[in-house]
Amino acid sequence: MSAASPFAIVALALVGAMAVALLEQVVAGARPSPAGVARAALGTLRQPLAVPQVKDAWLYHGAPVLLLLGGVLALATVPWTPGFRGLDFSTGAILYSACLAYVTPAVLMAGWGAGRPLQVVGGFRFVALMLAYEMPIVMAVTAVAAPAESLRPAAIVEIQHAVPMALVQPLAFALFVPAVMAVAFIPPFDLPQAPGELGGGAFSAYTGVHAGIVSLAQKVLVLGAAGMTAALFLGGWHGPLLPDALWMALKTAAVAAAMLAAGRRLPRAELPWLLGAAWKYAVPAAILAIVWAGFVSLAVYQ
């Protein structure tokens, strides 16, 4: 990791967040307007720092920071091109899951720090759901890492030079995408913090700069989720004619657009159904995905 990488990743986070905001506008059917997004972002900065009467100031102020930190670190583990891999850890795929896992305490801190009952309940709901999502994410990542014989995301991309992993391991793909959508607060899995639910959910006590940071963190999470899906399951930068970076950008944009479009089309998932489905079906299916990955890596990739 060179000395310029942190700045490059932060720049990527900001530009990517803007791109995700524009994509959201496109998916909603409105005309994409970068000026509107920039105006909204700067507007949050200009608001006075009004801190409501919160019960736990440390947690209230720390939650958006932790959320943003987790999102940016998760974004840093995604391998974009062979030349720009961000945090190129040899356990990068697990590091991605670990960074996503810190979204859970951040939402809990946001809910508890605000101190009002509905926010606390929203935070707790997210925790209950996230514990169920973490396992399909980690197991799907393991299933994809098995044929590559490495947890390094760049190595997992390399092994897809012939066939994308989504075709070889459809079960892992089908588990990873909804789970990672849920972590990135994308509907239909955004029960704990959706605007209409329970008084706005865990993040509704935030105004001004805090709300801006939370919104930025959510967009960075969407970007990281789309990027990691494209890298782990769709072959990353591999493609016939165009340069590597362009393929990766196209795939990430396609995945992000698909996730956001699914959010607008599908009804919001209910808590009891979601919890039941996650524990009763998703976790055993994730174990099956690992078994299938073992079979595939012995039969095909040797």
Place this chain on the structure above:
Amino acid sequence: MISLPVVLIAAALLFGIGLYGVLGQTNSIMVIMGVELLLGAAALNAVGFLRYAWPEAASGAMFVLIVVTLMAVEATVGFALVVATFRNRRTAELDDLTDLKG
């Protein structure tokens, strides 16, 4: 700079803090948190040995894996016990659970 005794002393201090929690707290859940700190200190010890004394021994890494597993297992059984106790006695304070006291 950093050598094995430094890491071991840091782990010893963490162990002391965990012991202070286990011995000094009245609530069962705080005691569970103290035990988590004790196990964390043991894991730090193992990683120190792995790094500075026996770097080729992958069984040291195995030890840390088992310790982290034990953290989760102990928390599971501990919380289940607290739930069962709370249902029957409406309290989780260790000072109220004195049935075996002589």
Place this chain on the structure above:
Amino acid sequence: MSGLGTALVFWPTAAIMLVTGLYVFRTSSMARAGLLLLASLGVEGLIFLALASEFLGVLQLLMMSGEMVIMVFFMVMFMADPGGLMGMDMTHDKRRSAAAAVGVAVALALLALLTDWPAATLSGEAPDVRAIGFEVMGRSMFTFLFAGMTILFAIVGGIMLAAQGGRLGIAAPGDDGVAVPPPGRAGQHVPPPGGEEGHAMHGAEPAR
């Protein structure tokens, strides 16, 4: 990591780990206690990363977030003052436990300083993921197997302990009332109404 890099990371993170660990037991807000424990053990994961154990550090970071969040849940459920607004004192034997803690820490530190540890070998690289994988699936297969079985027993045991109605299930309508042994006659055997149902019934009635 180079010696200087390790030192630069180790000292601040070790200090943070110890201070947040101590404040777990000095704060009166339950959510803060759980999150401070998360900070302490999560920072320990960073120390593992600094000590060149990449896989273990990432694993520690991953697992601690889930565990500590569960701990906050349970504390809010079972403690009298989860918000910490009333500043209850939840300690007993403060002096003796502090003395015991300091004594044990000093003893371990002396042990660390006075023992003649083997000299660090040249490469100083902890085993990477590949080596750990081969170790787990090869020589330590038994250990891992038993760890897996322990987890399974813990899951089943935990659910049995915590389920409503205990391990005999919730009483269905039509069951006779549960026989509560009269107080003070612990040695006597009181047959439950509905007759003996075998040895397994002894001592099976918790106070409901």
